[in-house]
Amino acid sequence: MKVYIATDMEGISGIVHGDQVSPGTAEYADGCAWMVGDVNAAVHGALAAGATEIVVNDSHGSMRNIDPGAIHPKATLISGSPKPLSMMQGIDASFQACILIGYHARAGTEDAILDHTISGSVVRAIRVNGIEMPELGLNAAIAGYYGVPVVLVSGDTAVCRQATEILGKDVVTVAVKEAIGRQAAKLRPLSEAQNLIQAGVKDALNKLVAAKPFKFAAPYRFELDYHISAQADMGAMIPGAKRIGARTLAFTADDYIEGFRSLRAMINIAPAR
Template sequence: MKIFISCDIEGISGVVTSGAHTSSDGMDYERARSLMTGEANAAIEGAFNAGATEVVVNDSHGPMTNLLIEKLNPAATLITGSPKPLSMMQGIGEDCAAAIFVGYHARMGAPGVLSHTISGARVANVWVNDIIVGETGINAALAGYFGVPVVLVCGDDIVSREAKELLPHVRTAAVKTAITRQSALCLPPERAQALIRQETEQALASLDSARPWLPGSPVTFKIEFKDSGLAENAARMPYSKLVDAKTVAFSADNYLTAFQGLQAMIALAC
C-alpha cells in the first residue's frame, strides 16, 4: 500500500507568522521547518503503523526545499525542489492508495491562519466548475484525477472545516485553532504529532469508505486576481478568456490539463 503525503508549512502547529516562520530568511524559519518535519514524520509513522509498504512525501511549500531530509523518517522517500510538473502533488499517481495533506491552510479570504490560495500576492479566489476552492480542493481533485482519495487533512480548524465541506468522508487533524490570520491556539509538538499519527492510522483503517473527488468534465477554472493588471497578464494564456476586469477563465476536457492551465495563468500574472 503506497501512501502519498503533501506537506505545506502554514498549517503546522506553532507556525502563525508570515515571513518569520514561512520564509527561508525568517527569524524563526529553522524552527518552523523542524516542526514541519516533525508533523510529516507523524503522518509517515501512522501510515506504516496502518500497513503502508511505501510512503512518498512531497515538500509543498514555497521553493519546496523546507523538510529536513536528515530528520525525516528513513522509511519514507522525499520529493524536494521546484518547479515540479504537479507542484504540491508531485508524486501522486494511480499506484497510490491514498493521499494525506499535512500543514495545509484555508483558502484566501477564509479566517484561517495564513490563509491564501497558491499565491497570496496575486490570487483572490479560485473556482473549479463554479465551486470555490483553496489548495485543499485543487489538490484533492488532482488526486481524484488519478483515482486517489484524500483521507486526511491536517492544519487549523478552518481548513479542517473547509475539507469536510468538500470531502464528506475525509478525516481531519486540527493541530491549532485560528484566533486571527496570524495568531492561533496551538497544540505543543508532541500532542500535535500524536494527533496526526492517530488520525492517519484511523483514516487508513477506514480506507474502504473513502472516495476520490473529481469535478465533472469539461473542467473550468476561474481565477479572480487581486487587480486588473494581474488578470490582463494571465489572459495571455492561450485559450483563456477575461470574464471581468480581474477574473480569467480556462477550460479543458480533463482536470490535469485544466490544472496545468491554472498554474500557467498564475505564473503569467506576475
C-alpha cells in the first residue's frame, strides 16, 4: 500500500499565530518541530496499517519547513517550491490513499486558526462549480483526478467541519485544537494530538475499501475573487480568464489539473495587496 501525505502548517498541533509558520521569527523553529511531530505520527499510523511506501510533501510557504534529518526514515520527503502540483506534488495513480495533515479552513471562516485560501494577500474566495472551496477541497480533487481518496484530515475544529462537509462523513478528521478567533486556540496536548493522528491514520487506512476519490463534475467552472481590483487587472491577462466583476475572474476547464494550473497562474501573477 502506497500512502501520500501532504502537510500544511497552520493546522499543526500547537500553532496559533503567523510567526510560528514564518521563517525568520524566533518561534518558527518550534513550529517546524511540531510539524515534524504531527507528520511522523501520521507516518507511524500508516506503517502500522501496513503501508509499504510513504511520500510526504512539505507544502507550506517555501515548502522547506521539514528537516530531512527529523522525518521518519521510512518516508520519502518532497521539499521545496515551486512545484507543478504545488501542495499535491508527487501524487499519482499508484497511491491507494491521501492524508492531509496540518490543514486550515478557507478564507473568511470564523474561529479558525489562520484561515486563508492559497494566498492570504491575494485570494478572498475560490469557487469551483459554484461552491466555495478551502484548500482541502481543491487538493482533494487533485488526488481524485488520479483516483486516490483523501481518508484523513487533521487541523482545527473548523477545517475538520469543512472536510466533512466537502468530502463526506466517511473521511476521518482529527481536531488538534479549537480556535478562539483567528490567532488563539484551546490546544490539545501535543502528545495527545499526535497519538490521535497516529490512531486516526491507522483506522482510516484499515477501512480504506469504503473510501471514494473526491471529484467535481466536469466541465470545471472556477471563479476567483481577489481582494482588490488591481489584482484582477493582472489576473485578467491570463488567456482564458473572463472578468465577471471588478475583483472577480471566471474560467472553465475540461481538465481539472489544467484548470488548477490556470487558477494558480491567476493567483501568482497578482500583486500582493
